[in-house]
Amino acid sequence: MLxxxxxxIFKNLSKQLSDALSYKAIDERDIEEFCSKIFIDLIExxxxxxxxxxxxxxxxxxLKGLKIPRSVDTEEYMSEILYRSLHDILxxxxxxxxxxxxxxxxxxxxxxxxxxxxxxxxxxxxTIAKVAYMLKxxxxxxxxxxxxxxxxxxxxxxxxxxxxxxxxxxxxxYGADPAAVAFDGVVYAQKNRFxxxxxxxxxxxxxxxxxxxxxxxxxGVIKPHLKILIVDALTGNDxxxxxxxxDEAVGVDSVILTKVDADASGGAAxxxxxxVGKPVLYLGIGQGYDDLIRYDPDAILKMLLR
Ligand SMILES: Nc1nc2c(ncn2[C@@H]2O[C@H](COP(=O)(O)OP(=O)(O)O)[C@@H](O)[C@H]2O)c(=O)[nH]1
Ligand SMILES: [Mg+2]
Numbered sequence: 618m619l620x621x622x623x624x625x626i627f628k629n630l631s632k633q634l635s636d637a638l639s640y641k642a643i644d645e646r647d648i649e650e651f652c653s654k655i656f657i658d659l660i661e662x663x664x665x666x667x668x669x670x671x672x673x674x675x676x677x678x679x680l681k682g683l684k685i686p687r688s689v690d691t692e693e694y695m696s697e698i699l700y701r702s703l704h705d706i707l708x709x710x711x712x713x714x715x716x717x718x719x720x721x722x723x724x725x726x727x728x729x730x731x732x733x734x735x736x737x738x739x740x741x742x743x744t745i746a747k748v749a750y751m752l753k754x755x756x757x758x759x760x761x762x763x764x765x766x767x768x769x770x771x772x773x774x775x776x777x778x779x780x781x782x783x784x785x786x787x788x789x790x791y792g793a794d795p796a797a798v799a800f801d802g803v804v805y806a807q808k809n810r811f812x813x814x815x816x817x818x819x820x821x822x823x824x825x826x827x828x829x830x831x832x833x834x835x836x837g838v839i840k841p842h843l844k845i846l847i848v849d850a851l852t853g854n855d856x857x858x859x860x861x862x863x864d865e866a867v868g869v870d871s872v873i874l875t876k877v878d879a880d881a882s883g884g885a886a887x888x889x890x891x892x893v894g895k896p897v898l899y900l901g902i903g904q905g906y907d908d909l910i911r912y913d914p915d916a917i918l919k920m921l922l923r
Contacts, residue, residue, distance in 0.1 A: 619902065620883030620920050626658045627699055627922050634680075634698075635691035648680050663884035665854045668891045675702040700922050707914035712871045712896030715911070716755055719813060722842045723757070728806050729813045730839055732799075734832055734863055735847035737820035740875035740901055742771065744847050745815050746778035748899075750906040752813055753782065759813040762802030763788040764795040764835060767819035775817055782906070785809070795819065795831055796838040803839060816841065824859060829866040836867055843870050845898065850877045853885035857892040864895070875901035878908070883921075890917070 618624075630651065637647055652673045659669040679702045685694055722729040735741045745761060752759045761779050763786070765771040772788040779786035787805050789798035799816050806814045818835065821828045836844070846869045848856035863869050872893050877900045880886045890897055890912070897912040
């Protein structure tokens, strides 16, 4: 289950808080005690240090001076307080509706050009196939372009997805100029009345200069409407660093977080969501085409606290 460990942490916490409250009013000392306990729990669940700090700070703020009405169920009330504390932190990263954004761009410019970036293995190609599937389901016609000409096999991987999805595939030879391949994709879309061009790009093991120059060239030639960075939930804090580096070099509009299903505790994923400082569009929750869910803080909070 997604976020399972965090879920049990928060459940315990609201229980303990409500037990403490059932026989006396909560004072500063209690608050500090609970806050240090939850901090350790969060760290043990792979939540990044500064993210754990900001969560605890938000809980502390919401607990201070709290007067609990006599009639309420204290455990439910505490769960409500935790909900509010996390909501304050999570709602910073909500992106405008993706499909609506795409539709607006199409209405204005006839073709929406979307570029996907990220280091090796984060799930770019898989995510593009998922996004293409979703667009197709919504009656929007996408073209997929394999502008990853760096890794042998990258073209073949995407071609297979296109066959399965019944979508045109635009590729280039190994070592070909990625910007030229992307350009071919846009021309193909224009000629054949497709609405969206999804551009897959190469990754490297690390963020490096060659990669950034390659991406800058694609951006210069194509002028994408959206530059989406794909990050892997399991990477935790390092993905926050990746967002910074890509943003400085080419600009990042929003983020898709993959492999949330593989993060057993949920702490790493939560850290990325809170730490990236960019709107999060979708969460990847598996390898199937429909394993892509819209990022919605309320839905996440329901998973965590209900
Ligand atoms: N469990 C899980 N695996 C994923 C997810 N997204 C991608 N993957 C897997 O991650 C691996 C690398 O994906 P790929 O799309 O080739 O990454 P790329 O190098 O960034 O293009 C593949 O085995 C994918 O099936 C996800 O949301 N959940
Ligand atoms: Mg790839």
